[in-house]
Amino acid sequence: MEVRSRAPGKIILAGEHAVVHGSAAVAASIGLYTSVSVRLSSPNDNDDTLTLHLMDVGLEFSWPVGRIKEMLPDSVNNDASSPATCCEETTKLILTALKDFKIPDAKIGIASGVIAFLWLYTSILGNKAAKVIVSSELPLGAGLGSSAAFCVSLSGALLALSDSVQVDFDQEGWVSFGEKDQQLANRWAFEGEKIIHGKPSGIDNTVSTFGNMIKFKSGVLTCIKSNMTLKMLITNTKVGRNTKALVAGVSERKNRHPDAMASVFTAVEFISNEFASIIQSTSCSDDEVVEKEQRIRELMEMNQGLLQCMGVSHASIETVLQTTCKYQLTSKLTGAGGGGCVLTLLPALLSATVIDKVITELEQCGFQCLIAEIGGNGLECRFDGRS
Numbered sequence: 001m002e003v004r005s006r007a008p009g010k011i012i013l014a015g016e017h018a019v020v021h022g023s024a025a026v027a028a029s030i031g032l033y034t035s036v037s038v039r040l041s042s043p044n045d046n047d048d049t050l051t052l053h054l055m056d057v058g059l060e061f062s063w064p065v066g067r068i069k070e071m072l073p074d075s076v077n078n079d080a081s082s083p084a085t086c087c088e089e090t091t092k093l094i095l096t097a098l099k100d101f102k103i104p105d106a107k108i109g110i111a112s113g114v115i116a117f118l119w120l121y122t123s124i125l126g127n128k129a130a131k132v133i134v135s136s137e138l139p140l141g142a143g144l145g146s147s148a149a150f151c152v153s154l155s156g157a158l159l160a161l162s163d164s165v166q167v168d169f170d171q172e173g174w175v176s177f178g179e180k181d182q183q184l185a186n187r188w189a190f191e192g193e194k195i196i197h198g199k200p201s202g203i204d205n206t207v208s209t210f211g212n213m214i215k216f217k218s219g220v221l222t223c224i225k226s227n228m229t230l231k232m233l234i235t236n237t238k239v240g241r242n243t244k245a246l247v248a249g250v251s252e253r254k255n256r257h258p259d260a261m262a263s264v265f266t267a268v269e270f271i272s273n274e275f276a277s278i279i280q281s282t283s284c285s286d287d288e289v290v291e292k293e294q295r296i297r298e299l300m301e302m303n304q305g306l307l308q309c310m311g312v313s314h315a316s317i318e319t320v321l322q323t324t325c326k327y328q329l330t331s332k333l334t335g336a337g338g339g340g341c342v343l344t345l346l347p348a349l350l351s352a353t354v355i356d357k358v359i360t361e362l363e364q365c366g367f368q369c370l371i372a373e374i375g376g377n378g379l380e381c382r383f384d385g386r387s
């Protein structure tokens with residue numbers, strides 16, 4: 001039996017990092033997906049291994065199910081309906097299963113993704129033999145939420161094969177989960193994100209599961225309905241960074257300067273709330289749209305300044321800001337920063353010539369530009385027949 005699922009990446013429009021410390025943030029899904037296919041082995045296959053193929057990094061892992069049973073005896077009593085946190089002891093046990101494989105130094109960050117995989121797989125499906133293939137349209141470790149899309153799509157496919165969710169697989173094509181099942185997938189994905197991020201806010205897995213545009217604060221999501229077409233240029237500086245280390249760095253700064261950092265987080269809260277209310281308010285005339293864009297630009301500029309205060313900007317991000325500024329365009333980093341991706345607001349009346357010019361100049365710096373669809377579907381599954 002084979003199930004495929006897909007979950008989108010995201011951009012954070014306002015509030016990254018501060019959201020980890022309880023401030024509001026605004027995020028939207030983007031039209032770039034991570035896909036997971038899970039094919040359970042049948043008795044005729046005579047195959048008692050669990051195989052994970054990570055296409056984007058060219059790595060394959062394989063474990064006899066007997067080894068998994070030995071290593072994680074609790075996986076025999078898995079309960080897909082109650083998401084559980086992977087404790088330190090279990091992480092250590094899973095790490096021993098990784099020692100059999102040589103992960104090149106340049107790809108060492110992938111280890112946390114494999115630990116998250118083993119935790120989600122064994123917790124949701126126990127120790128069944130299967131072949132799992134993961135591939136993504138997202139750049140990995142660039143601020144577009146590849147870790148969340150990985151955890152959400154994986155949780156979705158595994159749950160679809162469990163007894164804990166009800167997916168109508170008689171439907172053709174991609175199928176969405178019902179709200180209760182979405183919530184379950186989201187909670188499992190959050191457990192996976194904890195393994196990859198250390199201390200995630202939950203915004204990335206939430207927007208990847210539910211799609212569209214959301215405001216998120218302390219684990220609570222509010223859907224944002226907007227008639228404003230937001231067009232963002234996404235520039236990938238291609239400077240690699242690690243979300244877990246950046247999030248930990250902001251917490252350390254908060255410990256050193258609690259009062260100053262509390263004020264920074266409070267300021268971000270106001271920015272996110274204002275951002276959300278601007279995009280939700282209806283505008284009719286071109287003048288009204290221009291005025292709203294002007295306010296959004298100012299909020300993005302202020303948010304970027306506060307992210308700099310948190311210590312998560314980077315020389316490459318500053319280069320994008322200066323380059324876009326020459327064209328009177330405003331940018332801010334998105335995601336964890338430290339490199340990764342930068343958003344530039346493209347006003348509705350901006351000419352295609354200017355957009356082409358700014359993209360050319362950014363690409364001459366060695367960056368990669370893309371314009372992604374904002375606010376599409378969240379987690380979806382499809383059934384690919386019985387073997």
Ligand SMILES: Nc1ncnc2c1ncn2[C@@H]1O[C@H](COP(=O)(O)OP(=O)(O)O)[C@@H](O)[C@H]1O
Nearest residue numbers: 109110113136141142143144145146147150243
């Ligand atoms: N398609 C994928 N294949 C393998 N691992 C992945 C994939 N997508 C995400 N990951 C895991 O997520 C990590 C990147 O997450 P993170 O540092 O949070 O950056 P971001 O979420 O912004 O892309 C990778 O190092 C890897 O462990």
Ligand SMILES: C[C@@](O)(CCOP(=O)(O)O)CC(=O)O
Nearest residue numbers: 016017143145200201335336
């Ligand atoms: C920095 C943060 O706000 C977003 C991280 O996003 P990403 O992993 O860089 O795509 C962390 C979080 O909210 O969990």
Ligand SMILES: [Mg+2]
Nearest residue numbers: 145147148243
């Ligand atoms: Mg991430």
